[in-house]
Amino acid sequence: MPESRWPPVVAMLLFLVLNIVARIWLPHEGLTKVPVVAIIEGIFLVVLITSNPSGAAERHRLRSASLILVGLLIAGALWETGLLISDLIRGTGVSQDAGQLLATGAIVWLGNNLASSLLYWLMDGGGPVARPRLPVPVDFAFTQQMSPELAPPGWRPVFLDYLHLGFTNATAFSPTDVMPLTHRAKYAMLVQSTVALALIGLVVARAVNAFT
Numbered sequence: 001m002p003e004s005r006w007p008p009v010v011a012m013l014l015f016l017v018l019n020i021v022a023r024i025w026l027p028h029e030g031l032t033k034v035p036v037v038a039i040i041e042g043i044f045l046v047v048l049i050t051s052n053p054s055g056a057a058e059r060h061r062l063r064s065a066s067l068i069l070v071g072l073l074i075a076g077a078l079w080e081t082g083l084l085i086s087d088l089i090r091g092t093g094v095s096q097d098a099g100q101l102l103a104t105g106a107i108v109w110l111g112n113n114l115a116s117s118l119l120y121w122l123m124d125g126g127g128p129v130a131r132p133r134l135p136v137p138v139d140f141a142f143t144q145q146m147s148p149e150l151a152p153p154g155w156r157p158v159f160l161d162y163l164h165l166g167f168t169n170a171t172a173f174s175p176t177d178v179m180p181l182t183h184r185a186k187y188a189m190l191v192q193s194t195v196a197l198a199l200i201g202l203v204v205a206r207a208v209n210a211f212t
Contacts, residue, residue: 003128005048007159008118012048015114016041022107026100040076044069044118063127070118077111081195084108088202098207105203109170109196116192117166121159123184132156139185140165143177170196 019038047069051062084104087093094100125131125138137145142161144151161178168176173193180186 003132003158007163008121009045009048011114011117011159011163012041012045015110016045018110019107022103026094026104040069040073044073059129063122063129066127067122070115070122073115074112074119077108077115078195080108081112081199085198085202088206095206101203101207105199105207109199109203112192112195112199113166113170114163116169116188117159117163119188120165120185121162123188124157124162128159137181139180139182141179141181146179166192169193173197 016038019041023038044066047062047065084094087095088101094104120140121128124140125134131138140157140162142157144155144157148155165178168178169189169192173196175189180189
């Protein structure tokens, strides 16, 4: 049975709404002037909702297109992270107001986590279509795979598991209950945790300073 595409669609839709609300509420310089991430999210949502591949070639093209869009989404999230860090270092933009800074930092942090979760979901074992046919984990080993007695027969990770992985990696700055097995998995997690650490450290430090 193919994995449902609705969990990633709902997650992206919720973040897209938050992103739009933030752009309306925050001052113009609070986020990028061109809503790069929001535009890419909208395109990705259309692809996920409207695509219905029936053959192997079509599924391969869909996965390739999805990986390109996720790559652009990650690049956009990193760009917004860089702009926010630049504002923090120079003391400009939303860095002058603690509330606006925390709101902007939260949106950027959520965007990085969602983009990383989508990357893990598409990358692991060839993606959600190929993964069920694999007898053993490839890029990530979940607790249920390392200890099969804890899971029902035939258990396999779905998008919500990768979403949990993305958020725990950004919070703990290291693997928690999911072990990366390949170099691409390890370094994808390394980049995400490094960005999250820099973002949280600088935003919280500046916000505390602004509050006091």
